[in-house]
Amino acid sequence: MSHDSQHCSFVLVADFDIDRGAQLTYQFPQPLGTDEGLIANLMLPDGAERQPADWTVFFLNQTPFNTIKPILALDNDDDENTDEDGSRMLYVINLVRTKLDKTARRGAIVKAMAICTRYPFVQIFKPVLLLALDDYFMNPSQDCLARLFDAVNAMDFSKMPLLTRFEKLIMRCSERQDLFIGRFDDYSPFNDPGTATQQTASGGFPPTARPTHRPTNSGDSRVSFDESVKGRAGNGVGNSKAAGQMRSPTSPSEASFSLDGSAVWVGDESGLDQMGFVATAASASSSSISSAARGRRSTDASSSSSQSHGAYGRPGEGPQSFAGAASAALKDSHFFHTAINYNEHLLPVKVPLSTFLEEVGEGSLTMLCTTFSPTITTMNGPLHPHLHTNGALTPPVIVLFNALITGKRVIFLGHHKLAENVSNHVLAACVLGSGSGVVLRGFIKRAFPYATLINREQWESVPGYIAGVTNPIFEAAGAWDLLCDIGTNRMVVHKDIYANHPATWNPTSNQLIIRAGTLKAESSVGSEEEVVRVPTKEGAAPQKPEVSAKQDHPDNIFIEDILSAIASHYSEAHIRAKFVEYTTRFVRIASHYEEEVTGSTTIGYPSYAYMERPGEKPRLGSGVYFSDDAALARELAVNAGRIEGWRRTECYRLLQTEGKQVLATKPIQGFDLAHQLSRLRYAKMISDGEAELIFRSISESVHTYEQVTELLSMLPPHLHGLQPLSFGLFHQQEVVREVVVDLFNELRAHPIGVQFLQGLNHFQRYAYVRQAHAREVRMKDTNSLSIPQSAFMTRTLSSRSESSLGGG
Incomplete structure (x- = not known):
């Protein structure tokens, strides 16, 4: 992700015409070059006229039938998101609204507006889409599209830190709000305020450089141990002030310890000097976002005419942006805080920093596991070894996980449900199968969060598709292997699953011999058919293997743990x-x-x-x-x-x-x-x-x-x-x-390491500090250096404790 590239690639508008149906009215700044009827129907889902508002998500450049032409000249800085032909997946967030109007022929006006972006976190554009579509209802012209296009692309990402894979993994698993705070440009808690530090192009410290800690005196630092613990091991000795200065990358210094017998390692729990930080944040000036006027071609989808447009609603003319790392650090470093200035409305934007490519939109595993909880989900259909790892007791979410990773065709049906609800379940399924995008790939490429009858043949031709539909006709058509009905909490395995996906693995077969923890096949083979075959009588139809079910199965225990959480x-x-x-x-x-x-x-x-x-x-x-x-x-x-x-x-x-x-x-x-x-x-x-x-x-x-x-x-x-x-x-x-x-x-020489060490319990931290300090003292003795009085007091207290434990 480069900071100087466009955040918004296209803005689209679709209207519903009572005579012609769904129509793609505007494409800005240029035509997509793909099927306009398909895009319009994706933007205006079935039953949209019965809902005051709805959201859908769909993709472009995903398959040949929705690849745009000409290919946009987007920067290919992210190889993971670039196909072999050089095209890049575009994510589309779409809002459709219905407004009652007695003058309209059907008593209502239905319009939709969409933003096409290359960022998977499309949810950040929801607030500005709401304002822009309201603006379009009042003044339905392509000027509204130009204003939205300029406003989104003027959003300031220049100071957003780009985290590595491992930094993302650390951040997403921790609830600390000061993680990697030094990676933000405006403020580094490990350097004096106002001192320029060497930054990488993406912001923050160079990955191989160790930032030095900002020195503080003992009065400014907060003890990272509970205050009550400090007086426990002192045996009546008065508590001394511990220095809070963080050391250079060597061994812990005496200033890192209290020497009253408790050996407490102190330091700022958040890694920040609060007083200095607040002062820095308060004095940080807000930088305004300026956008130069750009000439571009704006195409009316209903005609071939085009005209040039300048920039509209430049943020520099309105309120100043509060984009900056100081404000981000004051809130939560899991997000980069910036703003979109649309029509002089400053809309705050929180960009998640730990998103992987398979995590699109607002798909929630919590929602998915709740919808298909074992206590409320009805399971129908035959058992299949690819899907049922614990026979009839296999939890529904595990059946879905197995269907996703084994490439089965999965449909989420939401009859009379919002298209947004269906879309979010599909996006959550992609998160489920991919291990939150961390472990596996390829699910978003075959996902259709909202699918229609218009292009049914195209998306059904994608192997192992994951589709979200609201029309019950898809259930009757039967072109699926697993149906997940979010309205009735049903999960149905297709009755012809064995015909579509022959299963030759039988857990009761003797073809696989497991001895002493080693799995051996009768021959050196590489496919399932060659590994094991279901034993059948000669001339008889293949039998469906039976899968044993156990209450204490690891999958069941895992789902119980998830539901408990x-x-x-x-x-x-x-x-x-x-x-x-x-x-x-x-x-x-x-x-x-x-x-x-x-x-x-x-x-x-x-x-x-x-x-x-x-x-x-x-x-x-x-x-x-x-x-x-x-x-x-x-x-x-x-x-x-x-x-x-x-x-x-x-x-x-x-x-x-x-x-x-x-x-x-x-x-x-x-x-x-x-x-x-x-x-x-x-x-x-x-x-x-x-x-x-x-x-x-x-x-x-x-x-x-x-x-x-x-x-x-x-x-x-x-x-x-x-x-x-x-x-x-x-x-x-x-x-x-x-x-x-x-x-x-x-x-301890790295700020993130300090934060992890602070996560140790008191007993573990005490053990580390005591041993590290004792070794430092031994090293000084070896070098014939004088022992500080404080260290001598520590040795004296230690010897007294040993003598008292010995019964003296």
């Missing part, structure tokens, strides 16, 4: 993080399955356990982690059906082609980091040798900013953050404890 009002970000974890584990299990069946894998690390032999260098384990061989055999058997279905899809091929590149470009190289963290989290027993090698490998591989963010992105708060690494602080071997202190010191 929703009932407890956990955020949408938390729900998405759990599905990212679920999808990631599925891919890692699929990688292990593929390796067992074909002998190798192209979508992940090879699977092997930790190995330590006399005379040989120890080798860390790799691949998906299982608690024991029985769990390995059980999960491979459970997932085999949907894995084989997935391996036939374009989604799998996309991951396969990108897998090697992703592994080759990861900042942390040489070992499977996810496997090591899983061992620390879940292993019942780890040998001393493996523990030392795990912590040493991580510590020696984490030095640059990119390596720090990769590590922290795999330690989200909902998985207890740095807790797995903190276990090393209490290891029986001193060498392990020393390595973990080194690692935490490295994290």
